[in-house]
Amino acid sequence: MSVLLIGGMDRLKSHYLKEASQRGINLKLFTKPCKEVTRKIGKVDAIVVFTNKVSHSIRDDVINFARAKGIPFFMCHSCGLCTLRKYFDDLKKLNQKGGLA
Template sequence: MSVVIVGGNDRMATRYQDICKSYRMKSKVFTQMPADFENKIGSPDLVIVFTGTCSHKMLGGVKKHTEKSGTPVRHLHSSSVSALKNLLSEYHR
């Protein structure tokens, strides 16, 4: 399973990836909006948006991409490790 995480804290990006790896999930983390953001998302199985630390422009890019692809999006108000672990445990196979 592949996951894209949008938002969160810059210093926590590698921690988010390590947590996803522990659940045997591939991940991409975007804490800042890169150029050509919508195309860099790719085709994940799930998009996780940390709404508290995500810009409106990034959220618009996620919305535009997921409307085209039909990828499920989960919004988390907290960008904490425990919130991410709780969400990933729901999708862990």
């Protein structure tokens, strides 16, 4: 499974990647603001947005992209490791129910 994380803290980047790896998830990260983020997304199975670390316009672009492509997305204000674990668990449950390709 491939998951895109937008937002988060640079100092937690290695922890985000380690947690994803332990769960068999290929994690793509955008922790710093970047223009035209939707052009750089590529193929992902789900998107997690930590809203306290991204602008409103980037958040809106990502939501519109996800809805247009039918990609499940999760948004949360918190950007901690425990929050990411929760979303990984939610994705696992969704995948088991057949909600992810």
